[in-house]
Amino acid sequence: MGLVWLLLETDGDSNPENGAMKGFQSRIALILLIFFLVDCIIFTLIGPSPFSPTGVISTYFGWKSRGNATSILPYKAVFAAYIVGTCILLDKWNKADTEELMKSARSSAQKQMVGYITNSLLLAIFRF
Amino acid sequence: MQKALKWQLNIFDLTFPQVVIRGRYVGGADDLLQVVEDDRFSRIIQDPVTHCRENGVISWDEDLLSVASRPDLFKVPRVRGEGVWYPNWPYYVFQWTVHANLIRYISVLQVSLSRRLLRFSKLERQTHAIFAPMH
Numbered sequence: 001m002g003l004v005w006l007l008l009e010t011d012g013d014s015n016p017e018n019g020a021m022k023g024f025q026s027r028i029a030l031i032l033l034i035f036f037l038v039d040c041i042i043f044t045l046i047g048p049s050p051f052s053p054t055g056v057i058s059t060y061f062g063w064k065s066r067g068n069a070t071s072i073l074p075y076k077a078v079f080a081a082y083i084v085g086t087c088i089l090l091d092k093w094n095k096a097d098t099e100e101l102m103k104s105a106r107s108s109a110q111k112q113m114v115g116y117i118t119n120s121l122l123l124a125i126f127r128f
Numbered sequence: 129m130q131k132a133l134k135w136q137l138n139i140f141d142l143t144f145p146q147v148v149i150r151g152r153y154v155g156g157a158d159d160l161l162q163v164v165e166d167d168r169f170s171r172i173i174q175d176p177v178t179h180c181r182e183n184g185v186i187s188w189d190e191d192l193l194s195v196a197s198r199p200d201l202f203k204v205p206r207v208r209g210e211g212v213w214y215p216n217w218p219y220y221v222f223q224w225t226v227h228a229n230l231i232r233y234i235s236v237l238q239v240s241l242s243r244r245l246l247r248f249s250k251l252e253r254q255t256h257a258i259f260a261p262m263h
Binding site: 047055106125 | 242
């Protein structure tokens with residue numbers, strides 16, 4: 001449940017001047033990104049439950065309105081694309097040792113996140 | 129009509145068919161097949177006829193009620209029918225099917241997670257701290 005709280009409630013708007021907080025936020029971002037990656041990998045290789053954290057949360061709380069059974073393959077394809085994108089992002093992030101590369105990594109991270117949000121929103125609403 | 133059926137069956141989302149045997153709600157097609165597989169069908173058709181409750185809501189089969197109210201994390205849903213080729217593998221190997229609405233809920237969680245990450249990356253534009261190299 002702590003993780004759910006972190007997903008839904010953690011606010012990134014803390015004091016940017018605070019050096020310790022900067023490191024903390026950077027680590028939180030990295031942890032969230034790795035969590036996202038691991039979750040997608042488990043979903044793609046096995047399935048939503050009982051191993052994928054978001055799958056377990058969804059199954060537990062959405063059991064009563066789980067809907068009918070359908071093929072998981074199109075969704076696994078989407079999640080596999082998320083995995084590839086996130087791995088590329090992590091690689092860029094890791095290799096960014098100059099200001100220029102850092103800017104590029106940041107910019108692609110933002111674009112990627114907007115893409116994920118748009119795609120996941122479409123999945124949540126229309127399921128395609 | 130669908131609203132009335134949802135209310136009478138006391139279900140959240142309506143798919144077809146919905147099976148009622150001797151006045152007792154048994155579930156959808158999958159649930160009926162499960163009933164047949166579990167050899168409960170002969171018992172159900174011998175049960176006395178159950179009438180609707182006073183408020184008009186149809187009573188549920190007890191086994192269905194226990195399955196519906198208890199989340200089963202280890203159950204891989206089955207798609208059954210003509211031309212269906214999905215293998216019925218256990219939960220710990222590659223799963224081929226999913227409950228449709230779970231995809232929606234997982235996606236909502238992912239939107240929340242991505243939103244959080246986007247906020248972090250935007251914040252870093254000002255602070256040069258987030259999405260910075262970890263070394």
